[in-house]
Amino acid sequence: MTTTPETNAVWPQTLVGIGVLLTGLALGFGAISISSEAGYGGVGPNFLPWLISVVLTICGLFILWEARSGGFRELDAPSGAEHAYWPGFVWVSAGLLLNAALITTLGFILSCTLCYVLAVQGLRRAAGQACGAPRVWIVDTIAGVLIAAPVFWMFTQFLAINLPGLTNSGWL
Amino acid sequence: MEIFNALMTGFAAAITPVNLLWCLVGCALGTAVGVLPGIGPATAVAMLLPITAKVDITASMIFFSGIYYGAMYGGSTTSILLNTPGETASMVTAMEGNKMAKSGRAGAALATAAIGSFVAGTIATVVVTMFAPMVAEFAVKLGPPEYFLLMLLAFTTVSAVLGKSTLRGMTALFIGLAAGCVGLDQISGQGRYTGGVPELLDGIEIVLVAVGLFAVAEVLYAVLYEGRVVEGQNKLSRVHMSARDWKRSVPAWLRGTVIGTPFGCIPAGGTEIPTFLSYAVEKKLVKDPKDKAEFGTTGAIEGVAGPEAANNATVTAALIPLLTLGIPTSNTTAILLGAFQNYGIQPGPQLFTSSAALVWALIASLYIGNVMLLVLNLPMVGLWVKLLKIPKPQLYAGILIFATVGAYGMRQSAFDLFLLYAIGLLGVVMRRFDFPTAPVVVGMILGPLAEAQLRNAMSIGEGSAAVFFQRPMSITLVVIVLAVLILPRLFKHMSERKARLAGV
Numbered sequence: 001m002t003t004t005p006e007t008n009a010v011w012p013q014t015l016v017g018i019g020v021l022l023t024g025l026a027l028g029f030g031a032i033s034i035s036s037e038a039g040y041g042g043v044g045p046n047f048l049p050w051l052i053s054v055v056l057t058i059c060g061l062f063i064l065w066e067a068r069s070g071g072f073r074e075l076d077a078p079s080g081a082e083h084a085y086w087p088g089f090v091w092v093s094a095g096l097l098l099n100a101a102l103i104t105t106l107g108f109i110l111s112c113t114l115c116y117v118l119a120v121q122g123l124r125r126a127a128g129q130a131c132g133a134p135r136v137w138i139v140d141t142i143a144g145v146l147i148a149a150p151v152f153w154m155f156t157q158f159l160a161i162n163l164p165g166l167t168n169s170g171w172l
Numbered sequence: 173m174e175i176f177n178a179l180m181t182g183f184a185a186a187i188t189p190v191n192l193l194w195c196l197v198g199c200a201l202g203t204a205v206g207v208l209p210g211i212g213p214a215t216a217v218a219m220l221l222p223i224t225a226k227v228d229i230t231a232s233m234i235f236f237s238g239i240y241y242g243a244m245y246g247g248s249t250t251s252i253l254l255n256t257p258g259e260t261a262s263m264v265t266a267m268e269g270n271k272m273a274k275s276g277r278a279g280a281a282l283a284t285a286a287i288g289s290f291v292a293g294t295i296a297t298v299v300v301t302m303f304a305p306m307v308a309e310f311a312v313k314l315g316p317p318e319y320f321l322l323m324l325l326a327f328t329t330v331s332a333v334l335g336k337s338t339l340r341g342m343t344a345l346f347i348g349l350a351a352g353c354v355g356l357d358q359i360s361g362q363g364r365y366t367g368g369v370p371e372l373l374d375g376i377e378i379v380l381v382a383v384g385l386f387a388v389a390e391v392l393y394a395v396l397y398e399g400r401v402v403e404g405q406n407k408l409s410r411v412h413m414s415a416r417d418w419k420r421s422v423p424a425w426l427r428g429t430v431i432g433t434p435f436g437c438i439p440a441g442g443t444e445i446p447t448f449l450s451y452a453v454e455k456k457l458v459k460d461p462k463d464k465a466e467f468g469t470t471g472a473i474e475g476v477a478g479p480e481a482a483n484n485a486t487v488t489a490a491l492i493p494l495l496t497l498g499i500p501t502s503n504t505t506a507i508l509l510g511a512f513q514n515y516g517i518q519p520g521p522q523l524f525t526s527s528a529a530l531v532w533a534l535i536a537s538l539y540i541g542n543v544m545l546l547v548l549n550l551p552m553v554g555l556w557v558k559l560l561k562i563p564k565p566q567l568y569a570g571i572l573i574f575a576t577v578g579a580y581g582m583r584q585s586a587f588d589l590f591l592l593y594a595i596g597l598l599g600v601v602m603r604r605f606d607f608p609t610a611p612v613v614v615g616m617i618l619g620p621l622a623e624a625q626l627r628n629a630m631s632i633g634e635g636s637a638a639v640f641f642q643r644p645m646s647i648t649l650v651v652i653v654l655a656v657l658i659l660p661r662l663f664k665h666m667s668e669r670k671a672r673l674a675g676v
Contacts, residue, residue, distance in 0.1 A: 016605050020343055027350055030365050037360065042635030043627045045357040048619070049364060052350045059343040066339070074336035076606045080397030088395040093593070095569075096388070099576060100589030108580075112573045119391065119572050123565035126399025147570050151577060160226040161581045 013067035021060025028053035091122025107166030109148045116144030179301055182532025185230060186540055194231045195537050198238020199544045205239060206246020207556045209254070209564075211387070211571060213243035214503035214613075218382035219574045221507070222581030224514040230530050234537040236511060240504050241293065241541050244487055245549050248285040248480055249556055252278055263444075264451045264479035272471030282553055283413045284421045284473055285480040290546045292429040292481035296488035297538045299433050304524070304535070307496040311521035316628035317640045319497075321649035323622035326499050328656045329438075331611045340607045347598075348615025351376050358620060359627055371587040378510040381616055382503070383578040384592045385609050389599025391568045391575075396600065413473075420463065421477040424454055428481030435482075436489025436501065443483045443502070450482035451475055488538065495519050495531060499618070506613045 031049035066072050095118030103111040117140045124131035155161040185191065205216040217236050224232055251262040252269035265285060272281040314322070331341035354365045355375025366372040413421065428450045435446040454474040458464045466472035493499045498520040500506035512519050517527060524531055549556070579592040602609055633639025640646050 013605065016601060019601075023347070023350070027365070030367075034357075034364055035360070035362055043630045045360045045362050045364065047626075048349065048623045049353055052346050052353065056343065056346045056350070059339060059346065062339050063343065072337070072340070072605065076336065078397070078604050078606070080393070080401060081399075084396040085399055086396075088399060089392065092392060092395045092572075096572065096593045096596070097590070099572075100586055100593065103576070103580065103586055103589065108576070112576055115572055115576065116569045119395075119569035120565050122395050123391075123399065123568055126395045127565060128400060129565070143566060144569075144573075148573050151573055155222065155577055155581060159223050161222045161577070162584050163577065163581060164584075 009071055010067060013072055014064060017060055017064030017067045019060075020056060020063055024053050024055070024057030024060050027056060085126045088122040088126035091125065092119045095119040095122070104164050108152045108163040109145065110166060111164075112148040112151075113141060113144035116147065117141055120144075175301060175305060178305075178528065178532045179536060181529065182534070182536035183539075185529060185533035186234065186536040191231055191234050191533070191537065192540070194227075194235040195238050195541050196544055198235040199242040199541055199548055202239035202242020202244075203246040203249075203545070203548060203556055204242075204559055206243035207249050207559050208246075208562070208567065209250060209560075211390075212247075212503070213240045214382060214507055215386035215390070216243065217504060217507045217511070218379050219387060219578035221379045221511055221514065221578060224511055225581075229512075229515045229517070230533045232511065233508075233530065233534050234541075236508055237534060237537060238541050238544075240487065240508070241484075241538070241545055242548075243504075244484055245286060245289055245545050246556065248289070248476075249282060249549075249553060250560070252281045252285065252476070253557060254560065262483070264447045265476055265483075267451075268467070268471045268473075268475030268479075270471070271469065272473065272476065275470040277471065277473075280413050280417050280473060281471065281476050283550065284417065284425075284477040286546060286549045286553075287413075288421065288425040288428065288477045288481040289484040290542055291425045292432060292485040293488050293542045293545075294539065295429045296433050296436065296485040297535065297542065299489060300491050300538070301535055303437075304492050304496055304531075307492055308521045308524040311496050314521070314645065315643075316625045316632060317643070317646045318649060320622055320625035320629050321640060321646055321653065322497060322499060323618050323625065325649060325653050325656065326501070326614065326618060327611075327622070328653050330501075330614045331608075337606070340605070341611055344602065344607045344609065345611035345615040348381075348612035348617075349619040351381060351612070352616040352619030358624055369587070371583075371585050374583070376591070376616070377579075377582050377588065378507065378513075378613070378617055379582050380579050380588055380592055381595055382507050382510075382613060383575045384595025385599040385602070385612060386503075387571050387575045387578075388592055388596030389603060391571055392596050392600045393603055394564065394568055397604075417473050420473050424450075424474040424477035425481040427453060427457075428478040429485040431478075432482035432485030433489045436486040437492045438501070443486045446482040446486045447479040450478040454478040491534075491538075495523055495534075496521060498523075498621070500614060503610050503613050506610075506617050509617055 027049060031046055031053050034046035034049055036044040036046045063072070095115040098118065099111050099115035102114070106114070117137065120140045120143075121131055124136075130136070152163055152165075156163050156165070186195070201216065202213060205211045205213060216239050220236075220239070223235075227235070247262040248265045248269065251266035252273050255266050255270040269281040269285065272278065327345055331338065331345040350365075352375075354372055356362065356373055357364055363373060431450045431453065432443075432446040435443070454472070454477075455467050458467070458472065458474060463472060463474070467475055487502070490501045490505050493501055494505045494509060496519075498509065498518055500509045509519060517523070575592065576589065579588050580586070582588070599609065601607075602612075629639050630637070640650060
């Protein structure tokens with residue numbers, strides 16, 4: 001289903017265009033420090049970075065132009081709601097980021113359980129479900145441990161993948 | 173005869189109890205992955221890539237292929253019963269199959285999809301068996317210029333064909349190429365875009381990008397936009413086909429296979445084109461006005477049988493370019509290429525000579541996997557459907573635990589988990605604004621390889637680009653790349669002009 005661009009989509013699309021443009025320029029800035037020493041071939045290690053930088057900058061300009069002149073062309077209507085549900089996003093993001101920050105301190109099982117509980121909270125809220133009761137928190141915590149622990153054991157004990165444990169025994 | 177003997181050796185390796193078990197687990201897991209919304213085969217394989225650190229290569233390739241095949245089967249179940257195609261390959265199945273289900277014929281739709289997938293998968297596996305060694309023999313003769321042009325063709329088709337906008341496809345491809353540039357340059361050993369972060373010297377893991385773009389982005393997108401979406405489920409009827417259903421399905425399966433197989437062999441951007449083409453062909457060929465009236469209304473069985481066969485044939489045949497040229501034509505084959513690379517093996521023409529045992533065991537396991545899937549799917553479809561009862565919040569939060577294993581397990585780096593989140597955000601933006609994701613993965617995987625081939629080719633040509641025009645094969649490839657770039661625009665321009673003139 002192709003939609004006509006809506007006025008309220010102009011700014012988000014413009015931001016996407018600016019993002020691509022800035023990425024292109026940043027890659028160009030990074031390419032300055034890459035050597036052009038080409039050996040026999042005439043194509044050095046900086047060739048591809050420059051090419052990517054130039055193309056992404058051009059793409060960014062075109063995307064920006066599309067955004068400001070009627071919206072993205074041939075755009076499929078995105079699935080789901082028109083407006084984002086930010087509180088849920090914050091819960092899930094907190095789960096993912098705390099997992100990243102704490103995985104080496106808490107170990108895989110506890111860290112992933114925390115990630116699970118926070119993510120479920122966000123997703124429940126997004127779905128409009130009740131989620132504040134202590135019973136829900138307890139059930140979610142148990143569910144998180146019941147998923148994370150077998151995953152930990154399966155990958156560490158059977159597949160010898162190195163995941164951080166809580167103790168040095170290797171079982172927790 | 174030589175091929176037959178090699179295949180028999182492959183069967184001998186594939187039917188060891190351990191490998192059969194991996195194949196069974198892969199098929200079952202793949203079917204579950206296909207049934208569950210939000211996880212595609214690419215995500216599942218990416219999340220499980222850490223097993224390559226421990227499991228023997230033959231077993232893990234058999235396992236991943238099982239997931240790949242199984243997910244295609246499982247995807248048709250959700251498309252028919254829920255009208256939620258997990259991926260583009262199942263979109264056409266969702267169109268007609270869901271209408272059949274709504275009119276009380278879910279069983280026939282599920283049966284024709286499962287048997288059609290088996291027929292197409294088996295025939296396409298025969299094609300892989302017969303032709304992959306020939307392509308490999310031919311590919312040995314290709315040099316760096318031809319390889320570079322072949323990859324250029326893959327880039328061109330993947331960014332032009334996937335998604336509606338070439339501009340957004342190109343942007344996605346170059347984001348992937350940029351991600352592939354991060355780390356040490358493989359020829360000069362110089363660091364690029366590392367920003368002083370030691371973790372980036374090794375580059376960005378493909379697993380990280382795949383898991384971030386598919387799994388994490390899916391969860392973030394769900395919480396942002398899809399929390400309130402409630403899906404209705406069609407009633408499951410007994411899985412069987414009447415004599416008339418068989419009569420209508422068999423030719424559609426065969427036609428779907430014939431359409432799908434060549435599309436798998438070329439880097440033309442996945443399963444969308446063959447499935448839609450097969451659907452159009454079936455719609456066009458149906459003669460009986462009563463059957464014709466079923467299309468788009470109560471659901472025509474040909475509209476499920478043909479496209480399902482086409483997508484399975486394409487998926488199977490996609491192993492030919494992957495194994496013989498090292499070129500992935502879909503997200504999942506791109507991640508399979510990453511799995512090979514984890515073992516220090518680069519798929520390509522040499523693979524058939526250097527790792528013949530592995531290749532033939534893999535091909536043999538495809539035959540076995542097809543049979544296993546038929547056995548797993550037809551009688552157990554009711555069980556698979558029960559998976560749909562898992563509530564979405566718990567399912568999606570569970571996916572994040574597996575995403576953590578996939579991302580952290582490869583390098584034991586917490587930095588990778590932060591990067592995973594950032595890539596997930598990028599995936600949300602891409603999905604919201606209709607940027608295709610496959611070019612990112614293909615660009616990231618093939619980018620460094622294409623760059624190396626380009627630099628080797630230029631070295632051979634002593635700095636002259638004429639090296640790309642000196643051999644018949646390279647000139648042919650240049651012409652094809654130009655044709656892919658120019659012809660669609662020319663046709664579009666001509667049809668618009670025709671429409672304008674007709675309007676006047």
